[in-house]
Amino acid sequence: MSTPQEIEAGVFEEIANELKIEAAELRVDTKISELEASSLSVMEIIFAIEERFNIELPYSANDLAGLQSLGQIVEAVENTLQSNANTA
Amino acid sequence: MRRVVVTGMGVVSSIGNDRETFWDSLKSGRSGMRRVGTEYGDPAPVPIVADALDFDPAPWVSESRIGLMDRFAVMGVAAARQALDDAGLAVTPESAPRIATIFGNGGGGYVILDESYRRLYQDGKTRVHPLMIPKAMPNAVSSGIAMELGFKGPNYTVSTACASSNHAIGQAYWAVRSGVADAAMTGGCEALLAHGVLKAWAAMRVVGRDVCRPFAKSRTGMILAEGGGAYLLEELEAAKARGARIYGEIVGFGMSADAKDLVAPDVDGCARAMQSALDDAALSPEEVQYINAHGTGTLANDATETKAIRQVFGAQADRLAVSSTKSMHGHALGGAGGIEFAAVLMALTQGILPPTISLDEPDPECDLDYIPHAARKADIDVAVSNAFAFGGLNAVVAARRVDS
Known part of the structure; x- marks a missing residue:
């Protein structure tokens, strides 16, 4: 399983790729809303992260409360990987 | 300008497959939503749908034609037959070329596409149904209505996703208002509850995990449904002259x-x-x-x-x-x-x-x-x-x- 550092780097890389920005600009307390990402970009980012880690994230366009900062996305990836590992 | 009225209607939906049942459900606030089991794939691609489980086209669509259409078109033709019967309009050799069919549909035959591709990609079959193409085409519904009911006037299908039906009703209204047609069958239908399509909707992250709660603080998204409605439009004076019941005027x-x-x-x-x-x-x-x-x-x-x-x-x-x-x-x-x-x-x-x-x-x-x-x-x-x-x-x- 990936280390927390690898997960964070992977999440940042997918976001940077989608938004055509430098991953080095991203921090865990960066809010998605600060990145000027359209609703479509957010969907594409989530998809890219899910594909990279082969997981399904609990994300809904109708409930943005849970995944507002990049740290929350990293945490959701970690939790999902952990829970998949536990049930495997 | 001619005035245009609705003289017949038909409905297929999760809360009733005829006008009376549908209206009773609306009046009493009955929901057609249900929790999905494994019938659309395991695990369920979406948690809740509003499908027309007890829809049976037999009373409204000829048996030979049911097999020639995908579910969306069968639903549209069934609703159109209800609407024509409800209106009681006689279709004659003289009137048929003056009756238009303008119907709405977003996706065409998603169900047969899903089934056919599964045969090829998953089941290892080498053949698909020979009528997959004409069953899947979105205009199968307006063509099916024309063939089943004998309307020979202008006929096309409007496909503008969730606005398809309203675009069709508006176009049909304008066609009768302008005199392009004397009457028109209009409305729209959709049936796309199949594994691959539901996965695609789930991927958009707009599908509710609870019942549909429009305007509520706690709303979690839309609930996918199937069905449709059909309306016979006539010019006001002609409708009056034959003593038709009038549901309302499109203005x-x-x-x-x-x-x-x-x-x-x-x-x-x-x-x-x-x-x-x-x-x-x-x-x-x-x-x-x-x-x-x-x-x-x-x-x-x-x-x-x-x-x-x-x-x-x-x-x-x-x-x-x-x-x-x-x-x-x-x-x-x-x-x-x-x-x-x-x-x-x-x-x-x-x-x-x-x-x-x-x-x-x-x-x-x-x-x-x-x-x-x-x-x-x-x-x-x-x-x-x-x-x-x-x-x-x-x-x-x-x-x-x-x-x-």
Whole structure:
């Protein structure tokens, strides 16, 4: 399983790729809303992260409360990987 | 200009497969939503759907034709047969070329596409059904209606996602109004509840994990449905002359494009479609008393639609009643406007406004009178039906009560 550092780097890389920005600009307390990402970009980012880690994230366009900062996305990836590992 | 009235209607939906059952469900606030088991794939691609489980086309569609169509077209033809029988219009060699068919459908034969591709990619089969192509084409429904009912006039299918039905109804209205046709069968239908398609909807993250709660603070998204509605439109004097029952007069149609976002709705675009329908009808905002909202139950739609209604109706927005019947029959996409126009016409003729159920606590962003929980008695003269599609295409129909 990936280390927390690898997960964070992977999440940042997918976001940077989608938004055509430098991953080095991203921090865990960066809010998605600060990145000027359209609703479509957010969907594409989530998809890219899910594909990279082969997981399904609990994300809904109708409930943005849970995944507002990049740290929350990293945490959701970690939790999902952990829970998949536990049930495997 | 000729005046255009509705003399027949038919409905297929999760809350009734004929006009009477459908209206009884709307009046009593009955939901057609149910939790999905493994029938659309395991694990379930979406948690809840509003499917027309007990739909049986046998009373309305000839047996030989049922096998030639995918589920969406069978539903559309069934609704059209109901509407023609309801209207009691005779189709003769003289009248047939003057009857148009303009029908809405968003996706075509998604069910047969899903089944066929599964055979090829998963089951290792080497053949698909020989009629896969003509079954899957979206215009299979308007063609099927023409063949089943003998209408030989102008015929086409409108495909504008969730606005398909309203675009079709508006086009049919204009065709009869202008004299291109003397009568028209219109409406729309959709049936795309299949594993691959449901996975695609789930991927968009707009599908609710709970029942559909339009305008509610706790709403979690739309609930996918199937079904449709069909309407026979006739010129007013001709309808009167043959003593037809009249459900209402279509008085205005408006449409617009957001020209903005692929999926996010736009206040200005929605407002321009409503304003355009009022202008086409020469109606003032004060004359409108009821709006059947697009009201999908997504975060984006319900707040945007509310703002658009306020923008168009001004002070009248606080006086008119708005409801989303999708809270009961779910979102039938290209068939949604077709189902919802029945709610509008029945509200006009019966003096009862259908409710928005499951609206326990409204979102502060949604601050209109949504007729929460229970139907309401109200004699109204003018009602509007909204439909806003992915791709930013909007279509709004206005109808008026006709006293018999």
